[in-house]
Amino acid sequence: MDPRSEVVIRQHDYLSGRVLLINAPTDDLLSNLGENIQASVWTWNFNEYQYFQKLEANVHFGIELPEHDFNQAIIFVPKSKELLNYILHYAVERLGLGASVFLVGEKKAGVERASKQLTPYGQTTKLDSARHCQMWHLKVETLPKARTTADWAQVYPVATPNGEIEICSLPGVFSQNRLDIGTAVLLPELTKMTSGKIADFGCGSGVISAFLAKLNPKNRIFAMDVDAFALASTRMTFEKNNLAPEQLEIKAVTGIEDAPLFLHAIVSNPPFHSGIQTDYNASESLCKTSRRHLKSGGELWIVANRFLNYPTLIEQNFGQCVTKADQQGFKVLFASTQKKS
Numbered sequence: 580m581d582p583r584s585e586v587v588i589r590q591h592d593y594l595s596g597r598v599l600l601i602n603a604p605t606d607d608l609l610s611n612l613g614e615n616i617q618a619s620v621w622t623w624n625f626n627e628y629q630y631f632q633k634l635e636a637n638v639h640f641g642i643e644l645p646e647h648d649f650n651q652a653i654i655f656v657p658k659s660k661e662l663l664n665y666i667l668h669y670a671v672e673r674l675g676l677g678a679s680v681f682l683v684g685e686k687k688a689g690v691e692r693a694s695k696q697l698t699p700y701g702q703t704t705k706l707d708s709a710r711h712c713q714m715w716h717l718k719v720e721t722l723p724k725a726r727t728t729a730d731w732a733q734v735y736p737v738a739t740p741n742g743e744i745e746i747c748s749l750p751g752v753f754s755q756n757r758l759d760i761g762t763a764v765l766l767p768e769l770t771k772m773t774s775g776k777i778a779d780f781g782c783g784s785g786v787i788s789a790f791l792a793k794l795n796p797k798n799r800i801f802a803m804d805v806d807a808f809a810l811a812s813t814r815m816t817f818e819k820n821n822l823a824p825e826q827l828e829i830k831a832v833t834g835i836e837d838a839p840l841f842l843h844a845i846v847s848n849p850p851f852h853s854g855i856q857t858d859y860n861a862s863e864s865l866c867k868t869s870r871r872h873l874k875s876g877g878e879l880w881i882v883a884n885r886f887l888n889y890p891t892l893i894e895q896n897f898g899q900c901v902t903k904a905d906q907q908g909f910k911v912l913f914a915s916t917q918k919k920s
Contacts, residue, residue, distance in 0.1 A: 582710035583655055583683045584608035590706050590714055596650035601666055602657050605630045619645055623807035625831040642811045644673050656684030656693045662751030663696055665731055668723045671700050680717040739793045747815035748784035749808045761848050762786050764909045765882035773878050774798050775843030780835055781850040785813030792822045801839055803832045835865045838872045845869050846880040866892035873916050881912045
């Protein structure tokens with residue numbers, strides 16, 4: 580069992596009634612909670628959503644809290660400080676004055692620092708420090724001022740051959756306040772890619788999706804990500820730039836296996852983090868299996884750190900891999916399926 584869950588179980592007596600578990604570990608914590616607790620789970624990670632669905636848990640996927648009322652909430656510290664501020668704001672707003680909010684996290688993940696984000700809302704107490712984790716308690720004494728989802732978005736410009744676009748990025752989304760180097764290296768190369776039915780795998784805040792939509796109004800973009808905040812950001816980016824909604828299809832995915840078939844192209848600045856852990860599974864699977872989602876003559880475009888072995892994986896599955904750019908520690912890799920004669 581996850582050590583954070585072990586700490587929650589150690590402090591089980593503090594819990595009662597309708598308890599919302601936010602960003603909970605995928606373990607058997609739910610089965611270790613007492614009968615006096617009616618637990619629900621809120622997650623923005625599609626993999627975790629499917630895990631809890633299989634447990635037949637009461638689970639909600641999205642960027643907003645479930646609609647029900649709750650007596651208490653347990654927040655498992657996310658990687659992003661800004662995302663924790665977002666979660667706290669809406670959890671406190673929903674639970675109301677006098678309610679209990681618990682914060683749990685590993686010391687190496689910054690739970691001590693995160694506990695200071697509780698203080699604007701009331702009195703805080705450290706309940707436990709064990710298993711290299713801490714658990715804090717907040718008694719809500721101050722409610723936050725109302726904010727809209729758009730208030731949380733960072734907005735920054737990105738140039739395209741057809742004019743500037745503005746990127747909207749919500750808390751916790753990769754490279755929230757500026758264009759990352761890898762995508763900056765990739766974008767100029769995408770002016771050479773085929774048009775048509777295109778999947779943006781790991782769409783993040785929608786930089787690549789919006790760039791391609793702006794480049795060619797006939798492009799139909801499938802924006803795919805595991806993260807609900809990324810999917811919401813991509814939708815906001817399209818709306819901000821008045822891009823045609825029929826160009827965009829938002830799709831929550833566990834990996835490239837959930838992509839449509841017969842695509843003209845797949846493009847990606849692939850993700851390689853799961854929480855604070857490095858995880859190359861999704862991006863390596865992209866290199867190995869994306870071919871089956873492309874039509875004859877379809878294209879794969881990937882930008883990745885120079886040190887990664889993606890060219891080898893792509894060559895093994897496509898027969899060739901061409902380096903289109905090599906700048907600032909990143910390579911833009913290209914492969915295509917063979918057209919039938």
